[in-house]
Amino acid sequence: MMEMHAGALHISLYPFLAAASKYVKESGVTLDDLITAVVFERARLRGKERVREALKEGTVRKPVIMSTAQAEVELLSYPFARILVSCIGDERLVRRYALSEAKSAYEKLKEDSSSDTDIIDELSREFGIRVDLVRLPHEQGREQVHLPFVDYLRFTSTLRDKRWKLVNRRLEKGWVKLRRGEFLRIIQEAIYERVKRDLPLDVPKALCESLSSYTEDIRQELEVLRRKYDDRGFEPVSGFQVRDPRSFPPCIAAILGNLRDGVNVPHTARFAVTAFLLNIGLTGDEIIEIYKNAPDFDEERTRYQVEHIAGDKGGVRYTTPSCDTMRTYGNCVGSDETCEKVAHPLSYYKLKLKVKRKEGQEGKSTKRKSAGLDLRL
């Protein structure tokens, strides 16, 4: 086992830090040890748990660390989890895993940074961001984080909410002013990129095969999740409210696919998909559930936006934008031959349902006919 180390507890909670890989390197534990030695079985099992938690919960639990030995298990479980994710080699799993690690680090950082200013300094250095911490004397000494707008843009380009747009920020002499919590949210993006970097790793096939006892459960859970998302709650109801995802237009299917995979989706696409789903009869809660995978998911904000589009607060219910508008915003993707007959994504859906119903009826009458023939014979 590795020797006692003062920083072990800290880096075990943030295992993507450069200091964490340095610690592992200096400890002398080799990849071979991690994969085969009995003494590292706990680290391997915890590595598997990291991936399963990411899959099932969309976050990775931060355990209470009571000893250096426990910290080392936690620390070593991270590279092992990366190996497992790489062996499975599923792009969506890679994104979901990276996002879950980033989200749980963000939650931990929020806790830690309320009493520790050094962590802001540490993370800024880690990700090469120049920051100035400014105390606000009129606000009980609260701190503001100032960072150059170039760094701000570097890490916010994937954040779709309009509050992150540079025009909506306070900018002074090239510096953007942020609250501590906002800065940490930016750090979450940097962590996501760091965790995702190099994944999937190039793990030899034979090695992956030797780890099948760790990957098998994960593969099965991934499959269950894939089926669940593909069929989520779209049970048939009456009339136009039939919810059949296989009849969704390509544009809506693509946006839903991105949301499911944790890809940041532009505001215009979120609006389109929300309006579409509301119009075919999904409830606000069902729609919020779909957004839970989004990297910047905020339940309160999402609920507000969904209710606004639904017209729940006495306003008008919005409808999905037309195909022309979808094209203007770059949201018309994967159009097919049915698209040529419609000018609106809802018309696409209606038409598909109609064709399906017709085909279903024809199928039934053919079956009835052949049953009759059989009987006559």
Ligand code: SF4
């Ligand atoms: S043509 Fe219309 S329905 Fe088809 S993908 Fe584009 S926006 Fe969607």
